[in-house]
Amino acid sequence: MNRNLLLLSQAVAVIIVVVGVVAALNAMASRLPLKVQRFSTPILLIGPAFVLLALMYLLPTVLTVVESLRSSSGDFVGLENYEIAAQNPGVIEALTNTMLWTIVVPVLCVLLGLVAAGLTDRVGPRSERTAKTLIFLPMAISFVGASTIWTFIYAYQPPGADQIGLLNEVATSMGLDPVPWMIVRDFKLNSFLLMVIVIWMFTGFAMVSLSAAIKGVPAETVEAARVDGASEGTIFRHIVLPQIRSTVAVMLVTIALLTLKIFDVVYSMTGGRFGSDVVGNLFYTLLFGMRDVSLAAVLVVILLILVMPIMAINIRRVSRGGKQA
Numbered sequence: 001m002n003r004n005l006l007l008l009s010q011a012v013a014v015i016i017v018v019v020g021v022v023a024a025l026n027a028m029a030s031r032l033p034l035k036v037q038r039f040s041t042p043i044l045l046i047g048p049a050f051v052l053l054a055l056m057y058l059l060p061t062v063l064t065v066v067e068s069l070r071s072s073s074g075d076f077v078g079l080e081n082y083e084i085a086a087q088n089p090g091v092i093e094a095l096t097n098t099m100l101w102t103i104v105v106p107v108l109c110v111l112l113g114l115v116a117a118g119l120t121d122r123v124g125p126r127s128e129r130t131a132k133t134l135i136f137l138p139m140a141i142s143f144v145g146a147s148t149i150w151t152f153i154y155a156y157q158p159p160g161a162d163q164i165g166l167l168n169e170v171a172t173s174m175g176l177d178p179v180p181w182m183i184v185r186d187f188k189l190n191s192f193l194l195m196v197i198v199i200w201m202f203t204g205f206a207m208v209s210l211s212a213a214i215k216g217v218p219a220e221t222v223e224a225a226r227v228d229g230a231s232e233g234t235i236f237r238h239i240v241l242p243q244i245r246s247t248v249a250v251m252l253v254t255i256a257l258l259t260l261k262i263f264d265v266v267y268s269m270t271g272g273r274f275g276s277d278v279v280g281n282l283f284y285t286l287l288f289g290m291r292d293v294s295l296a297a298v299l300v301v302i303l304l305i306l307v308m309p310i311m312a313i314n315i316r317r318v319s320r321g322g323k324q325a
Helices: 002-030 034-068 080-086 089-120 125-140 143-154 166-173 186-215 219-227 232-243 245-260 264-269 279-289 293-324
Strands: none
Touching: 034 293, 080 089, 080 293, 089 125, 089 186, 089 245, 089 279, 089 293, 125 186, 143 166, 143 186, 143 264, 186 245, 186 264, 219 232, 232 245, 245 293, 264 279, 279 293
């Protein structure tokens, strides 16, 4: 009870301080000449928030970049750490896998989301709600929880032993040998199987957003195409899809940003072994396992560089949409 009161008093104190600072800044701005108020008031009110964001985001980013230019002893070494990273097979493998994740997962999530949206929109309202709830449900599960579920699907036991993994149970029932799915490097099979987990989780998210966009397509254009004899596939490709392309693009960018930072699934399932490592997991291994702060900082900078073009595309699209509105 005392702890709850302490937390409540702290929350009230924070609110009072914030309200007091805003009131004080507003009072300061109101005393300035009218011409000065027009540009000083927004600066005074937005300034504290900007300073806070700078301390939380900009300053750590700058410190990380500086750390990536230093050796483990703290000496300035310039781009030497980046050269080491470029020659490190583990880093190259992690970057390759991350880019593969960024391409495969968003595309398949959106494609399956489109299929699910198209199919569920054709059934009755009650069946539609039930189907969409079941498809969306995996997103309510954490990455670690989803990994635990899929562990029982990919689980492997030696030949002759009872198989608790669903895939290997099916394989042995067909007379095939069980397969250790998570250590199969051929054609990066284990990486693709890890991607299936994230696709399973986020297809529902893509489906809900795309379904809302499809429902926003004017029914008159669809009916006119049907009267002209167009097939459902033609209607979807040439009428519906062009009108929801902005939503498709947003889904691709959003899920791509998610997969660039993927960590939990890889850490829980393989720990980055057997050629399945990604940048997020390798960063964790270098920083907390090997205590190699400099190389870990290099990975963070590389990840930041990879994220920036996608963020720029997203911001540009949002700005363009705002202008059109």
